[in-house]
Amino acid sequence: MHFRLGMKEAVELKSAEDELVVRHVATANLPTKYGHFKIWAFENNRDGKEHVAIVAGDVQGKDDVLTRIHSECVTGDVFGSLKCDCGEQLERALAHINEVGEGIILYMRQEGRGIGLTNKVRAYSLQDQGMDTVEANNHLGFDDDLRDYSVAAEMLHILGVESIELLTNNPKKISGLRENGIKISERKPIRILANPFNSHYLNVKKNKSGHIL
Ligand SMILES: Nc1nc2c(ncn2[C@@H]2O[C@H](COP(=O)(O)OP(=O)(O)OP(=O)(O)O)[C@@H](O)[C@H]2O)c(=O)[nH]1
Numbered sequence: 691m692h693f694r695l696g697m698k699e700a701v702e703l704k705s706a707e708d709e710l711v712v713r714h715v716a717t718a719n720l721p722t723k724y725g726h727f728k729i730w731a732f733e734n735n736r737d738g739k740e741h742v743a744i745v746a747g748d749v750q751g752k753d754d755v756l757t758r759i760h761s762e763c764v765t766g767d768v769f770g771s772l773k774c775d776c777g778e779q780l781e782r783a784l785a786h787i788n789e790v791g792e793g794i795i796l797y798m799r800q801e802g803r804g805i806g807l808t809n810k811v812r813a814y815s816l817q818d819q820g821m822d823t824v825e826a827n828n829h830l831g832f833d834d835d836l837r838d839y840s841v842a843a844e845m846l847h848i849l850g851v852e853s854i855e856l857l858t859n860n861p862k863k864i865s866g867l868r869e870n871g872i873k874i875s876e877r878k879p880i881r882i883l884a885n886p887f888n889s890h891y892l893n894v895k896k897n898k899s900g901h902i903l
């Protein structure tokens with residue numbers, strides 16, 4: 691049978707297709723050098739990336755759960771790059787949440803603030819030639835930050851937290867999560883000492899990207 695959708699049905703179909711769906715797929719024990727956690731794997735229809743949650747203790751139904759939303763940084767998190775503060779922030783957050791005994795790290799695969807690893811290396815190459823982080827992104831045709839926090843917010847909803855204390859220096863993360871229905875009772879800063887390779891980067895984060903440093 692042949693039929694045509696009216697405008698109203700077509701619009702409804704489109705919004706149903708666009709609706710964000712995040713699903714919890716599996717949970718397993720994850721012993722680490724920082725302590726024992728559980729790892730939760732999720733899938734979603736927005737970016738198709740494999741975001742995970744690292745969870746200490748029982749967070750379901752709890753208020754003020756200590757939480758870090760960490761954006762993937764392969765260079766910093768894996769290779770110990772000194773160009774940024776990511777690796778140290780991740781280690782600090784894992785150790786701190788383990789100490790407290792209850793908390794969440796969302797490891798979001800938003801490499802390079804959402805431009806991906808290859809483009810971040812392109813940006814680093816421009817930085818080698820004198821540009822700062824923001825200029826390099828703009829030169830490549832990207833905004834300085836492409837991250838969106840809707841998938842992270844849905845992961846927190848699925849984990850069942852009532853409210854969180856967010857470990858961050860980035861006010862955009864706070865507003866991005868709040869816009870997606872997450873209650874943030876407090877912001878907790880992460881203080882990392884600068885080194886000769888990242889001091890300029892940290893200054894740009896403070897002066898151009900609005901980080902509280
Ligand atoms: N495009 C680009 N991304 C970078 C650069 N340096 C680090 N990143 C990425 O930036 C992300 C981390 O974001 P930051 O702005 O450093 O910090 P944040 O996560 O927003 O804020 P905090 O919660 O305070 O850590 C990671 O995905 C890194 O890969 C860079 O020079 N260019």
Ligand SMILES: [Zn+2]
Nearest residue numbers: 763766774776
């Ligand atoms: Zn980094």
